[in-house]
Amino acid sequence: MDIVVVGAGPVGMTAALLLAREGHRVTVLDRDPGAPRGGAEEAWGASERPGVGQFRHPHLLLPAAFRTLVNELPEVVSELTALGGVPCNLLSGAWGLDAIGGRRPGDERFAMMAARRPVVEAALSTEAARTPGLTARRDTAVSALLTGHERVPGRPHVAGVLTRGGVAVHADLVVDAGGRNSPLGGMLRDLGAPGPVEERAETGFLAYTRYFRSTDGKLPQMPVWRVGHYDSLTTVAIEGDAGTWALSVGVSRRDRALRGLREPGAWHRAVALFPDVAHLAEDGEPISEIMAMSGMESRHRRFVIGGRPAATGVLSIGDAWATTNPLFGLGMSMGALHATALRDLLRTADPDEPEKLALRFDxxxxxxLAPIQQGLADWDRHRLAEIDAATRDVPVPYETDDRDWHFRRALDTAKLRDPELLRAFADIGSLLATAEETFTDPGLAEKVAELGRRAPRYSDPGPSRAELLTAVAGAAT
Ligand SMILES: Cc1cc2nc3c(=O)[nH]c(=O)nc-3n(C[C@H](O)[C@H](O)[C@H](O)COP(=O)(O)OP(=O)(O)OC[C@H]3O[C@@H](n4cnc5c(N)ncnc54)[C@H](O)[C@@H]3O)c2cc1C
Structure with missing residues (x-):
């Protein structure tokens, strides 16, 4: 097939590589000027990606994404390693805890790779450039869809794209990997198609992040678990390639009092109050400003409406289909699963039956994927409500009768107290298994309830709300 992939982000490029290896002729079009390339520092410092707001924000290739690369695109892993990517394990910080008792056989499934996102993109671009059948064109924005004869009455059949420069690129299939701001919906509506139905959470999180580098190329001690929840915020510490790491503070978008975290002094004073991560903001030299990321609401788009595809000949993957809270770090993992599923479906799809393909992909x-996305959106909703309750003038405990939330919260708080619960939490959180697959043994669920009940809600020590607000406001604490 001739396939056009709109968007050269990590998911678009992964899909393009997988599809080209199947013998499809793949053209990737991206509106951004140049591919991140060169060494890690050039990719980090010199690449410009105005189309991707989170380009220099922390990204970790969690186990599902990393496993896809290892199994399907090992050359990308070699390239990443050559660029300084660091193989690591999701559980490694916890192995030293007495309650966990060290590494176990099977923990290799939690292998992952630490590399800054520009470095990941550089590795994918390098591999794309040497892949036969794959052409990537940058500085080429797609502005409209081309249509062919209708395959489903009343629904356009997409037969390619038109670039902003007026060039028509014909294709048997257009893969929309245009990211969270994908233009596909508007382009479909221009053709008279119903356009996707979008479901978007009312609010979400803001993240304030700074990247650091050590002077000796070594990483400082990372926290036992990379994500730490506190009453009014969440911290995320992520290692990168070549002695770099990022520290993020995720807050509710409704929590105006913490918006001052954008100011470097306030950010540093605040993170100094969290013993698990304070040293990460002191040990290295900053290699970024305090980067604020908003627009982190979870959202997904449905392209099959009332049992009929909005259009045939076009499919959306990755962030163009759905976004989740970045604090989970699952975007590239979900995208990798999406891209692999598309590749697999095309192996048996009849090119003359694009409606069937659209319905099977849907x-x-x-x-x-939708249940995972919905589960993460539910978690966001509860967590935001929990933060709201904790940040009132007179804080109140958050009450809900949603048993799923109570169970997940209990598992989260108990995970570092039991080796089996740690693996259960990591399997689900890495998309290696569903909760149903993980909790087949009723004894395990009982253990969650028992340990979760006894564990404090926030296992890590942190400041009181008043201390935090004082630090952000600038007075001595
Ligand atoms: C702050 C933050 C941190 C994150 N951390 C992680 C993490 O740790 N781990 C993880 O797995 N995920 C993480 N994510 C999610 C991850 O960034 C996304 O899931 C991932 O970028 C999706 O890749 P994509 O290829 O689908 O889209 P994108 O990366 O958004 O790429 C879309 C591409 O489409 C191009 N494009 C758009 N419109 C057009 C057009 N009209 N014509 C041509 N090209 C176009 C854009 O230029 C862009 O290159 C994070 C997200 C955020 C916001």
Whole structure:
């Protein structure tokens, strides 16, 4: 097939590489000027990606994304390693805890790779450039869809794209990997198609992040677990390639009092109050400003409406289909699963039956990925409500009768107290298994309830709300 992939982000490029290896002729079009390339520092410092707001924000290739690369695109892993990517394990920080008792056989499934996102993109671009059948054109924005004869009455059939420069690129299939601001919906509506139905959370999180580098190329001691929840915020510490790491503070968008974290002095004073991560803001030299990221609401788009595709000949993957809270670090993992499923479906799809392909792809998305996305969106909703309750003038405990939230919260708080619960939490959180697959043994669920009940809600020590606000406001604490 001739396939156009709109968007050269990590998911678009992964899909393009997988599809080209199947013998498809793949053209990737991206509106941004140049591919991140060169060594890690050049990729980090010199690449410009105005189309991707989170380009220099922390990204970790969690186990599902990393496993896809290892199994399907090992050359990308070699390239990443050559660029300074650091193999690591999701559980490694916890192995030293008495309650966890060290590494176990099977923990290799939690292998992952630490590398800054520009470095990940550089590795993908390098591999794309040497892949036969794959052409990537930058500085080429897609502005409209080309249509062919209708395959479903009343629905356009997409037969390629038109670039902003007026060049028509014909294709048997257009893969929309245009990211969270994908233009596909508007382009479909321009054709008279119903356009996707979008479901978007009312609010979300803001993250304030700074990247650091050590002077000796070594990483400082990372926290036992990379994500730490506190009453009014969440910290995320992520290692990168070549002795770099990032520290993020995630707050509710409704929590105006913490918006001052954008100011470097306030950010540093605040993170100094969290013993698990304070040293990460002191040990290295900053290699970024305090980067604020908003627009982190979870959202997904449905392209099959009333059992009929909005259009045939076009499918959305990755962030163009759905976004989740970045604090989970699952965007590239979900995208990798999406891209792999697309590749697999095309192996048996009849090119003359694009409606069937659209419906089968939708079925995979609905049954395999949408429940994950919905679960993460539910978690966000509860967590934001929990933060709201904790940050009132007179804080109140957050009450809800949603048993799923109570169970997940209990598992989260108990994970560092039991080796089996740690693996259960990591399997689910890495998309290696569903909760149903993980909790087949009723004894395990009982253990969650028992240990979760006894564990404090926030296991890590942190400041009181008043101390935090004082630090952000600038007075001595
Ligand atoms: C702050 C933050 C931190 C994150 N951390 C992690 C993490 O640790 N781990 C993880 O797995 N995920 C993480 N994510 C999610 C991750 O960034 C996304 O899931 C991932 O970028 C999706 O890749 P994509 O290829 O689908 O889209 P994108 O990376 O958004 O790429 C879309 C591409 O489409 C191009 N494009 C758009 N419109 C057009 C057009 N009209 N014509 C041509 N090109 C176009 C853009 O230029 C862009 O290059 C994070 C997200 C955020 C916001």
């Amino acid at each position: 079925e995979f998305t609905r049954t395999s």
